[in-house]
Amino acid sequence: MFNDYAYLYVEDDHLSREIMQMIMQNVMGVERLTILEDSQNFMARVQALPYQPDIILLDIHMKPFSGFEMLDMLRETSRFKNTTVIALTASVMNEEVEKLKHSGFNGAIGKPLSIRTFPEIIGRIIQGEAVWHVADS
C-alpha cells in the first residue's frame, strides 16, 4: 500500500532524515522517497523531481523558508493545490498545533518519529483522515 505513493520530505535535521529513510525503506517498503536537506529554491527543486510527490512532509523550522512558507508556495500552484502536505514538528506547544491546523496543512506528526506509530499514521492519512499526532502517548 505505502509503495503506491511517492513521498517528499524536507528536513534539515540529519537525525530525523535518517529515521525517516530507515522507516520508509525498511518498514514501509517505500521506493519513491526524495529528501531535501534545506528549503533553498524549494519550488524549482520540487518541480524538477522525476515524479510528482503524492505526500509531502515538511519540517516546520526550516531555512531559508519555513514549513509554513513552503506550504504557501505549494498551494499557489495548481499542481500541488490539493496534494497532501503534513507538518513535522518537535514542538508540542498547543498554539503551534493550532497554527498548523489553520494554515492549511493536512495533518501534523511529532518528532522524534516512531517506528511503530509513523507507518500507522501515514496509513490513516492515505485513507483521507486528517491526523494531528504531535506527541506519543
Added chain:
Amino acid sequence: MNANLMSELIAQLGHSDPMVSKQANTALVEMGATVIKPLINAILEGSENLRWQAANVLFQLNDPCCIEPMLEALKSPNLMLEHIAVEALQQFDLSALVPALIQALPNSHCSVQARIVTLLESAGDQQAVEPLVKLLETTDSSLLRLSIIQALGTLGSVQVMDAIKAFLDDEDTHVQKRARCVMEFLEKKSQGNLS
C-alpha cells in the same frame, strides 16, 4: 503448535519482500506467547533483517518476557533493532528500567538517544538528571538538545538551571525557545510559585 510452521514463519520475517514478512508477522502475533522463545533466539542469532523483524513481533506481543532481550538489543549496532527495542520498552513499567536506560544512553545511536530521553522523562526519576545534563553538553543534535531540555524541565530539578542557561543562545532558535520556557518554569518553581 507446529514447530516447523513456526520456524518457517520466523525465517519469512527476514524475507526481502515486505509483503511476505508482513504476513509472517501477522501470523506469529496471532500465535501468541508460544513464539516468544524462538523469537528471542532470532533476535540474538538471526540475520540483520531478521533480528529487528523478530523484535517487532515481540513488541506487539507486549509480554514482560521481552524486557530483558529488548534491553540487550539496545546495545546492538543494528539501528532498526535498537529503535524497535527502545519503543517496545515504552510499554512496560519504566521506573524499574531507569538504571538500564541510563546505562544505554551514552553508547546508543543519536536517534535512539532521543527516544531514551523521552522514556527517562516519562519515568520521572531524578537519577536521570546528571546523565541527561552530560549528554546535553556534548551532543551536536539540535533535536536531541530539544528533547533533553524538555525532559530536564519535566524532571523539575532546579539544579539544572545553570546547565540549561547555556542554551538560551543556542544556534537553533527552537532550542533557545524551549530553554527559555523551561528556565521560566524552573525559576517559578525555585521561588515556590509552583506546586
